[in-house]
Amino acid sequence: MSRGLSEIKMKVHLNDRLLLIAGMIPRGHAVADIGTDHAYLPIYLVQEGISTRVIATEITRGPLKRAIINVKKAGLENFIEMRHGPGLKPLSPGEVRTAVIAGMGGETIAGIIKDSRPVADSLELMLLQPMRNQPELRRQLFSMGFKIIEEDVAIEDSRYYEIMAVQRQTPGSIDDIDITVGPVLRKKRTPVVLRYIEHKIAVLEGLVQPLRAINTASGQKALEKYERELKMWKEVL
Template identity: 40%
Template structure:
């Protein structure tokens, strides 16, 4: 049985049982191997755009004796699947901008897909905005820390994209930034993430203080405004947990 990182195992355990799964940017096909070995997925496609990782994935699948269940394909993004071929699409371990771009370029391939599992390393709000704009309902969010790195995992299903943002204490745009379900949970990991974001922005603010040009003045105001929002948000997290 393959051993996965906590990040990948969390994604794998969110896959709906019996689904056919496409893992886009599969690298060594560890996730598809886990899904088949655990009996979670009925079949998998491991997609990889680069020949080296594609060959590594092929070797992994052969050595695990799972070539009958995992099809390793070379291609860019969602080009490796056909409409109706899979039930779940996983895209993990890349920036939110790239994930949104992959979804955008392969939009027609999502016909029949019932579940998206997306794990942006950075730029999660870009992914939430894409889901909102394209009729996908954010249905679950998880946040975890592994080896000093904080990861957000988003699950989306076809549905009402506005639903997760309704009746909340923050505005829609604020919830796109934080994550509506993460805000509801207010875990210590979420607080840590935003403390780190605040500290990074404070460093930017300190650097801007030394600049005297007009452009810097506008930037100073923007940074000060965002810092105020972050402090208010962190204060709400603390108050709600006490």
């Protein structure tokens, strides 16, 4: 028997990071959540009426099982389909309009896109939330022909999370600040982004200081890298 939204059982409350991502998803899009883990985002999207069709994927059996249980507890099996497999591989081109790839390293996210170009190219929007290696992700996105159309920062328990909205579009000319800071973040002046820029400057200054006293070749190389980055973050403040 088909179950309607009026019979929702378990209500999901998202953390600020996933909430920010959810807020960037266009209402009415079929959505894929890649590496869904607990399936909180898909459950929220359906409960809030943002989407009525979500495909949630997982590479790992444990999280997959957990996600299936949560979707069942929420009574949303008719709206959220769970699929097992790596990255975008469990999807066919055109099945969804938006894909979310969150909570993984920047290089893993770039690899997922690179490995499934027909699916990635068919998407209207990708929302990416790399945990680290953000510049490397940006570099690879630009070289694959994706444009970062929006960026934002979430704060959760004093940790900062960068979020990027990406579309298949010629990115145009880019410079080192677009790669390191981001083409949107470099111009954004919200209180959270300003705090994030100040945080990045403080972290880089903390790395640069001790390296100035180290006279090895690798120490000098690291010093030059961090000083270059520090200059860029200071330039956008």
